[in-house]
Amino acid sequence: MPSLHSLIAGLGALGMLSLPLHPHPSGSTDRVTPGAVRVESTSHVSITLLDDRSVIQQIVREYDTDLADGSGFTVTPDGVVVTATGVVQSSRDPRVYAANKVFAEYFKVKIPADFSRHSLDDADLNRRLQACYPPQGPNSTCIATVTTNVTVFPYLDPPLPDGLPAQILTTGTSPAAPAVLKVTKGGEKQTLPTVPMGVSLGQSVVALDVISFAGRPSAKQPAKAETAHLDPPGTRTFKQEDRDKLAKLLKDGASGGALIDDNKSEVVGLLAGDSSTPLTITPVEEIRTSLVAAGVTPRRGxxxxxxxxxxxxxxxxxxxxxxxxxxxxxxxxxxxxxxxxxxxxxxxxxxxxxxxxxRPSPSAGPAEKRSSGVSPLLWVGGGAVVVIVIAAVAMPALLRRRRSGAGQPAPAPDGSWEPGRHEDGHQEAARQDAVPVSSWPPARTQVFEAHPFDAPSFDVPVAATPAPGTPEVPERAQDARPVEVRPLDVRPPGDPSPPRGQAQLKFCTQCGMRLGQGHRFCGFCGHPADSR
Structure with a gap:
């Protein structure tokens, strides 16, 4: 027979079948949106141009240039952020930009201020320009150092105009790999909103929501959510009809944005891609590996x-x-x-x-109007389970009552209590040592005991108060010690004890019930019988 717990669980499952599933009104984004962020990275380049045409001169310049921007999400309340490596480590080399700038300014030549390598018609200047581009070697004409500055803009109202400065903890080997950042200011109180992290990109995942920012977050620039579908489910491939809109999102700053399992409302990956990287899904397993490498455990606040x-x-x-x-x-x-x-x-x-x-609770109407629309088969199945539950609960109690009734005598006709009759059952010790019911003497059967001598002997009963919770027993059964009536030659006047040679009666010192012949334990409460 199944356990009672299993039966109740089954009944609950049947009941749940009649309840409609609750779709999240805002899709799956509401749990994640507060923890979504925009990430912007810039480069500060310090470059020294060496001119040795006559007297060696050093021309030092400082330049700041935008590196990349994208989206990300916060995974700890003190400000650990995950984004794509391409957002903080662009394929564009800022040293090339600085070489173009410093060369154009110093030599007064027309070179675009961009990240492309150019050439000049003047052979000597062209040689010097090419030697200014990275990588740096022994014949380089330029020496450059680059510092990357990362700023995180949480989704707050009012927005933070300057964002929160952050440092790079780890980056990946490709632009789509996870990068882990940590804000250096603004997370001390550990009140930054975070996102719920999933464990894996499961095989059953069909729909994903992409959360991103096309600009710095504010009430006028809220998070943008776009739904895309995997084909087949659980893979890293989007349906063909969804790829164009995702490519447009990437151009608007969606790289590094959270991918949310639409069913569980958890982050299960990030979106990546740019002009040099195709549309890519980075699963949450890789994100967690990067967090471990950075010594970070995602947590909520x-x-x-x-x-x-x-x-x-x-x-x-x-x-x-x-x-x-x-x-x-x-x-x-x-x-x-x-x-x-x-x-x-x-x-x-x-x-x-x-x-x-x-809303007021609906009033009871006619039976035909109160119909819940639940399938009749569900009610039949539920009723069957209820019957089984009731049987499972009642059967042990009925069996115990039958065993109790078969093994215990009923009250005597005069209302006196008989040995072992008790509504709460017996203790194991009493059942093991009790004499079988078939060998019990009748209620009035007495035990004869030979007295070693004929001198008068009286056992004085000591009254005791029954223990709390003990059922009422007749007054003659409330002695605290076994009362022995021994055969005597002389009895005091009015002594109600049996005459010499008749029974010896014993009662339990624990509950006051009369002990059966030869019993070492009380059949009522299981207390050991006193022996002399």
């Missing part, structure tokens, strides 16, 4: 915990209940952009017809 609690009410349209929880989110993080937006909506709909928590 207190702001995320309260925020997801607010989402539970908000997305079930319990707007009045969502308002105080959203306010608590803003107490922890006053510039939480998504919480601010949800709070406006919740306040406007609280107490209205759209507020599910404000």
């Amino acid at each position: 207190p702001v995320d915990v309260v925020y997801e609690s607010a989402l539970a009410s908000y997305h079930n349209k319990l707007y009045a209940g969502a308002v105080p929880v959203l306010l608590q989110v803003l107490n922890l993080r006053p510039d939480h952009a998504v919480a601010l937006d949800h709070l406006k909506v919740a306040r406007s709909k609280a107490g209205t017809a759209e507020d599910t928590g404000n």
Whole structure:
């Protein structure tokens, strides 16, 4: 017979079949959007041009140039961010840009200020220009050092105009590989919103949501969500009809953006690609490997915990209940952009017809109107499970009652209690040492005991208070010690004990019930019988 727990679980599963699944009103993005960020990287180049045509001269210049930009997501509340390597380590070499700039300025020649290598008609200047381009060698005419500056812009309202400075912890060997960053300022209070990280890009994943920013996040520049589908499911290949729109997203800064499993609302990868890299899915397994290499464990913060609690009410349209929880989110993080937006909506709909928590429960109508639309087979199956559950619960109790009834005598006709009768059952010790029922003497059977001498002997009963919870017993069974009535030659006047040569009666010192003949344990409570 299946266990009671399994039966109840099965009944619950049947009940769930009649409930509609709750689709997330905002898709899967609401859990992730607060932790989405924009990442911008720039390069600071310090270059020294050497002119040795007559007297050696050193021309030093400092240049700042935009390197790349894209999207990313925060994985710890103190500001660890994941993006694509191509966002912080562009294929464009800033030293080439600096060589073009310094050469054009010093030698007064026309060279575009870009990242391409050029040539000049003047052979001597052209030789010097080519020697100025990297890599640096013993005959180089330029010496350059590059510093990469990375800035993270969280999705906050009001936005941070200068963003948060960050350092690069690790990068990959390709532009699509994960890069791990850490903000150096702004994460001290550990209140930055984070994203829920998945474990793997499962074989059943069909739809993915891409979260990205085309510019610096603000209320006027919210996160952009686009849905794409995998073909076949669980692979790293998008359907052909989705590739064009994803390519357009990459041009607008989607590289490094989070890929969200539309079913579980978890980040399961990042999107990458640029002019030199095709559209690529980097799965979450590679992201976690990069985090381990950087010594980082993804985790959620207190702001995320309260925020997801607010989402539970908000997305079930319990707007009045969502308002105080959203306010608590803003107490922890006053510039939480998504919480601010949800709070406006919740306040406007609280107490209205759209507020599910404000709707009265439907009144009972005619039987035909109360039909739930659930399949009759479901009710039949549920009823069968209920019957099995009731049988599983009741059968052991019935068997115990039958065993108790078969092994214990009923009360005597005069209302006196018989040995071993008890509603709560017996202890194991009493059952092991008790004499079989068939050998029990009748209720009035007495045990004869020869007295070693004929001198008068009295056992004085000592009254005892029954233990709490002990059932009421007749007054004659409430002695705390076994009372022995021994055969005597002389009995005091009015002594109710049996005459000489008659029975010896014993009672349990624990519960007061009468002991059966030869019993070493009380058949009522299992307490050892006193012996002399």
